[in-house]
Amino acid sequence: MLVTQHAVLRRFWYPVIPIADLTNSPQPFTLLGEPLVLWLTNQGEPAALRDRCCHRSAKLSMGIVQNGCVRCPYHGWSYNADGSCMNVPQLDPDVAIPKTYRVDAFLCAERYGYVWVCLSEDPLLPLPEIPEAEVPGNRLIPQFYEPWQCSGLRVMENSFDNAHFSIVHAESFGVTEQPKPARSEIVPLDLGLKVYATVPVVNPPTQQKNLNIPDRLTVREVESTWYVPFSRTLKITYPNGLMHLIFTAATPMSDRTSQIVQFCIRNDSEADASAESIITFDRQVVSEDKLVLESTDYDTPVDVSCEQHMPSDQPGIIMRRQLAALLKTHEVHEVQKAEPVLVKI
Numbered sequence: 001m002l003v004t005q006h007a008v009l010r011r012f013w014y015p016v017i018p019i020a021d022l023t024n025s026p027q028p029f030t031l032l033g034e035p036l037v038l039w040l041t042n043q044g045e046p047a048a049l050r051d052r053c054c055h056r057s058a059k060l061s062m063g064i065v066q067n068g069c070v071r072c073p074y075h076g077w078s079y080n081a082d083g084s085c086m087n088v089p090q091l092d093p094d095v096a097i098p099k100t101y102r103v104d105a106f107l108c109a110e111r112y113g114y115v116w117v118c119l120s121e122d123p124l125l126p127l128p129e130i131p132e133a134e135v136p137g138n139r140l141i142p143q144f145y146e147p148w149q150c151s152g153l154r155v156m157e158n159s160f161d162n163a164h165f166s167i168v169h170a171e172s173f174g175v176t177e178q179p180k181p182a183r184s185e186i187v188p189l190d191l192g193l194k195v196y197a198t199v200p201v202v203n204p205p206t207q208q209k210n211l212n213i214p215d216r217l218t219v220r221e222v223e224s225t226w227y228v229p230f231s232r233t234l235k236i237t238y239p240n241g242l243m244h245l246i247f248t249a250a251t252p253m254s255d256r257t258s259q260i261v262q263f264c265i266r267n268d269s270e271a272d273a274s275a276e277s278i279i280t281f282d283r284q285v286v287s288e289d290k291l292v293l294e295s296t297d298y299d300t301p302v303d304v305s306c307e308q309h310m311p312s313d314q315p316g317i318i319m320r321r322q323l324a325a326l327l328k329t330h331e332v333h334e335v336q337k338a339e340p341v342l343v344k345i
C-alpha cells in the first residue's frame with residue numbers, strides 16, 4: 001500500500017507537530033505528500049494551509065507570523081487560518097483584495113500537546129480519545145518526534161506483535177528464554193482493534209527504578225487500541241498499580257517516511273521516576289524496533305496472501321483486512337461516481 005495513492009487516507013486526523021514548536025515561527029510539515037505550513041493565530045490556535053503562496057508559489061513556511069496571519073517571504077501577502085489573503089502590502093488599503101487570492105486550508109486542532117491535521121473536510125473518525133490524559137494527577141511526557149523510513153502499517157502491526165519481544169527486545173524487556181508469545185484476547189472494532197494480554201517481561205535495573213519494582217521479572221497487563229490507520233495506545237498496568245500508557249502515531253509523510261509521534265501518560269510523579277529516565281528506557285525499546293522496521297518493505301501489502309503468517313500475527317492480519325476493505329469501499333465509491341460521466345462520453 002503506497003499511502004499517497006489512496007485518497008481515503010486523507011480522511012483521518014494525524015498528529016503532525018508539537019504545538020510548542022510553533023511558538024516562534026511558522027513551520028513546514030509534509031502530510032501524505034501534501035506540503036503544509038502550520039502556525040499559531042492570535043488566539044493561540046493552530047492553523048494549517050497548503051505551503052504554497054497563490055501569487056508566485058513561494059513556501060509560506062519560510063515567512064513569518066504577523067497579526068495572526070502567515071506572511072509570505074516573497075512579496076509579503078498575508079493569509080488567515082481560512083486561507084484568505086488579508087493583506088497585500090503593494091495595494092492601497094482601500095482596494096478590495098480579490099477573493100481568488102487564497103490558498104487551501106485544512107482542518108486543524110490541538111490535542112495532547114500536538115497539532116493534528118485532517119486533509120479532508122469530512123473525517124471518517126474523530127481524534128483518538130485518551131481518557132487517561134484527562135485524569136487529574138496523571139502526567140503526560142512527550143517522548144519521540146522523528147522520521148522513520150518505514151510504513152505506518154509496519155509500525156502499527158509491530159505494536160500489536162507480541163512474538164518479537166524475545167528476539168528484537170532481548171537487550172531490554174524481552175524474556176529470551178521464552179520466545180512463545182503470551183495469549184491475547186483480540187476484539188476487532190468496526191474501524192480499529194483492541195487487544196488484551198498478560199505479558200511476562202524482564203526488568204533491567206533502570207526499569208526496576210522506573211517502575212518501583214525491585215524484581216528481574218514482572219508481568220504487564222496490557223490493553224492495546226489501534227486507531228485506524230496509524231495510531232495506537234498501549235496501556236500497561238503493572239502489579240503495583242503503576243500505569244504506563246504509550247501513545248504512538250506513525251504519521252504518513254510520504255510513501256516511504258512516517259513521522260513517529262510518541263508520548264506517554266503515567267499515574268506516578270517525577271519524584272517516583274524522572275521523565276528523563278523513562279524516556280531513556282523507552283528510547284532503547286523504540287530504537288530496537290526502528291532498526292528492524294526500517295529494513296522492511298515500505299510498500300506494505302494489505303493483501304494477506306502476499307506474506308506468510310503465524311498464529312500470533314492475527315492483529316496485523318485484522319489491520320490488513322480492515323485497510324483493504326476501506327480502500328476497496330472508497331475506490332468502488334469513486335468508480336461508481338465516475339460512471340455517469342463515462343456513459344455520457
Ligand code: FES
Binds near residue numbers: 054055075077
Ligand atoms: S510569492 Fe507570495 S507574495 Fe509573492
Ligand SMILES: [Fe+2]
Binds near residue numbers: 169285
Ligand atoms: Fe517492539
